Structures are given as C-alpha cells and as structure tokens.
Amino acid sequence: MNPSVSVIGTIFVDCKGFPHQAYQANGTNLGQISFVHGGVGRNVAENLADLGLDTALVSTVDTSGIGKEVTARLQQKGVRTAYLGETASGGMGLWLAILDENGNLAGSISQMPELEHFERLVAEKGEDMVRASDHMILEIDLNAAISRDILTFARKHGKPVYGIPGNLSVILPHMEMLDDLQCFICNDVEAEKLLQTPFTGLEPAACLEPLRAFVDARPLRSMVVTLGANGSVYYDSATGMSGHQPVFPVRMVDSSGAGDAFISGTVTGLILGLPLEKAVIAGTKVAGWTIESPESNCPDLKEKAAEDGLFGG
Secondary structure (H helix, E strand, O other): OOOEEEEEOOOEEEEEEEEOOOOOOOOOOOEEEEEEEEOHHHHHHHHHHHOOOEEEEEEEEEOOHHHHHHHHHHHHHOOEOOOEEEEOOOOOEEEEEEEOOOOOEEEEEEEOOOHHHHHHHHHHHHHHHHHHOOEEEEEOOOOHHHHHHHHHHHHHHOOOEEEEOOOOOOOHHHHHHHHHOOEEEEEHHHHHHHHOOOOOOOOHHHHHHHHHHHHHOOOOOEEEEEOHHHOEEEEEOOOOOEEEEOOOOOOOOOOOOHHHHHHHHHHHHHHOOOOHHHHHHHHHHHHHHHHOOOOOOOOOHHHHHHOOHHHOO
C-alpha cells in the first residue's frame, strides 16, 4: 500500500530574475523575469507526488486567479487539496529572488502569508489530517501554535514527523520541538545557529562530531545538514550511522529549489524504508535534477525517478 504523506507548509508565488550577463548588485541588469509557483510546503508536496507518494498539502491559498492556478497545478500533479484553506487574500506568500549568472541566489525578500488563517485551519482540521496520514512533513517555523498542534496530534496518534526549518524564529526559542522528530533537515547556516558552533566553511568530516553530539543530546532520531556544493552530512542515532554524501555533477541553472528538492528526495527515501545513508543519495539526486531547471521543481521528476532504481523504478 502506498504510504500517505501530509505536508504542512506554505504556498508562495516566486518572482525570479535571471541576468543575461554577470550580475551587478549596484547596477542595472538586463535579463529575464519569471513568476513560478513556490513555497517550501508546495514545492515539497509537488515533488513527493511526482516521486509516487500519496501526498496531501495542508496550507492556505488565495481565491484569486493565481491561487486557483496553484490549486489546479497541485491537483494535476496528484496532490490532494482537501486541506487547502481558501481565503480572499493573505493565504499565500511572495518571494522575490535574484539569481546571479551562475544560477546561485544573489539576494531575496520574502513576504510571509497571514498565518492566522493557517492556524485556524490546523486547529479545526489538524487532528483529522494527522489521523488519516501515515507520515507528516512539517515546516516548523510557521508559528509556535501550528507546530505545537501538529506535533501534539502526531504524538497522540503515533505518526512520524519530518521537520524542516524556515527562518528559525520558532525553533530557536522552542528547541524541544526537535525532540519529537523522526528526522530534521537544515542547511549549514541554520545548523551553525542551532548547534552554536562554527559550521559553515568546515570540511565535511569536521561537521560530523558536533552533529552527532547535538542529536545524541536529545530524543531526535536523525539529522541531515546540507553543505551547498560540498554535499551533506548525516547522522542516525538509532543505527549509529553517520557520514558525508557528496553532490553529483550537474549543469547549474537555478539553485533556489535545491533545498526543497533535497528534503523531498531524502524524506521519500526514508518513507520508502531506505536507511538514512541511502535516503540522502535520493535527496542529492532530486536536488541535482532540480538545479538543472529554471523552475522551483524539476518538470520531468516523475520520469527521472521512474528510471532510477533508488526510487523503485
């Protein structure tokens, strides 16, 4: 039976700028501007559906034309939208991103959705959603009330939760929320703030000791830290396995969807029963495929995964 996954996270509309030549922060840059569907929760939900999981998105969406487009695309991808709360405005966020000539993020501004709509949705339907799901993926930094409700429902019904950060505004003052997670995935900048130890710029091998110490100090099952071009490091406290996963060679177009893609592939691997050291390979592959696309999701992810034995293809 195909496991069911509910993704609790945001929907955004992304405005991305790609320069034709070397990006100049203080100058005028001619290039291409595109609007794409985004948001961590939305991106992850679409990826999971393309990877073959029975996926629902728990979020809020505007009743505007673009909101209807977002919902229609999710449904076309096979994402269940019964837990999308509709609101006249403020249900979706906006992300303005500028990529440099190499496809790396040069700067961005994020406008969050109005989370009171989301909070009300979780309070009213959250327990029913958790009860009906086999697994949950939670954007912990939505707000404390939403995350606390989801974690409480998951604990009550014995459902595993995979956590991902946003801006650390909830996680840092509520580190106990990490304790209930099956796996927590973040980047090196976020890890440095959480572990309170230098992390960025370290050789991957030097990251493993502080990572193991952090996980072993709490009930958190496992953790993965992405290191950009240096790949990722991981540790599973239940098996004792830890290590470094390098990246695969790719043709860089847009790196901004790589983190969401890595999370999608890694969690899919874990849900399908892969050990963490294999799941991060799945995450690395999905991230690499996504980096080669100008969108926030790889448009032919379903086909690539079907041809790859790691995903059961």
